Amino acid sequence: MDTTPQMPQYATLPSRHFWRRAVACIVDIIIFQAVILIAVYCISTVIPLDFRFAGWSYTQCSVEVPDQLAKRIDVGWPLKPGEVRINQICEVSQIGSEKQRYLQTGVSRQTEYGTSAQWLAVPVDADGNPVVGTVSVYPSVISGIVNIALLALAFAYFSANGRRTIGKKLLGLRVQSVDGKNPGLGIEFGREILKFSPYLLFIAAAFAFPVFPTEDFDTLLHMSRDGYTILDNGAAMFEIILGIAALIWWFLPLIFWRGQTFYDRICACKVVKS
Numbered sequence: 001m002d003t004t005p006q007m008p009q010y011a012t013l014p015s016r017h018f019w020r021r022a023v024a025c026i027v028d029i030i031i032f033q034a035v036i037l038i039a040v041y042c043i044s045t046v047i048p049l050d051f052r053f054a055g056w057s058y059t060q061c062s063v064e065v066p067d068q069l070a071k072r073i074d075v076g077w078p079l080k081p082g083e084v085r086i087n088q089i090c091e092v093s094q095i096g097s098e099k100q101r102y103l104q105t106g107v108s109r110q111t112e113y114g115t116s117a118q119w120l121a122v123p124v125d126a127d128g129n130p131v132v133g134t135v136s137v138y139p140s141v142i143s144g145i146v147n148i149a150l151l152a153l154a155f156a157y158f159s160a161n162g163r164r165t166i167g168k169k170l171l172g173l174r175v176q177s178v179d180g181k182n183p184g185l186g187i188e189f190g191r192e193i194l195k196f197s198p199y200l201l202f203i204a205a206a207f208a209f210p211v212f213p214t215e216d217f218d219t220l221l222h223m224s225r226d227g228y229t230i231l232d233n234g235a236a237m238f239e240i241i242l243g244i245a246a247l248i249w250w251f252l253p254l255i256f257w258r259g260q261t262f263y264d265r266i267c268a269c270k271v272v273k274s
Contacts, residue, residue: 032151032155036154090102119224164274202246
């Protein structure tokens with residue numbers, strides 16, 4: 001009778017390919033985003049667009065603030081001892097969108113921990129008059145959703161039916177279904193939408209909180225004087241919660257590895273070395 005103790009058997013899980021997947025994703029995003037930006041720029045030269053890409057903008061500021069606006073700021077937000085006023089008007093340029101003008105006004109002061117500052121930024125018209133009531137989040141929200149949808153479609157098309165994106169080719173990866181077959185475009189598109197879903201939640205959060213708590217410029221000055229910031233309306237905490245949820249969605253499955261990420265499991269897919 002064999003009394004030799006048997007060694008415990010452990011299930012062998014597929015490799016995470018963490019760095020390969022991360023680098024491949026970054027490479028593909030850079031390539032696809034560049035193509036989308038070029039396409040939007042070419043279209044915008046023919047058809048006027050209002051397609052604002054978050055993070056893809058150029059800002060140029062000057063110190064030339066109209067006298068009547070400077071006086072209005074001084075009245076609504078008087079300086080305290082030791083404070084220094086900073087006023088400037090900035091122009092923000094984005095691909096596929098007209099230039100936007102913003103007033104940035106604030107005060108800085110020296111403290112025992114260094115320099116601290118409070119800022120208020122509001123849109124202004126061509127004459128330098130505040131136009132807070134005309135602010136709309138819809139162009140940014142719509143363009144953000146369209147941008148994510150285009151990215152997801154590009155990823156899906158070049159990953160479906162046995163194809164591979166440039167990043168996956170360079171890093172030797174391929175998307176397969178759990179039964180070893182090549183997923184179709186529909187499954188791949190759903191998988192990519194799920195992958196980018198935290199971004200979509202951040203974009204949708206723009207509907208949850210107003211850009212400004214009031215449309216009255218003088219009231220905004222009083223609130224800024226009293227230490228209020230736009231982030232005080234709850235958006236900051238909501239963004240922190242979303243950020244934690246995004247980290248859980250993307251990284252928790254790779255830490256407690258079970259062979260698939262959440263979106264892979266939902267779509268019955270996996271990423272393999274090929």
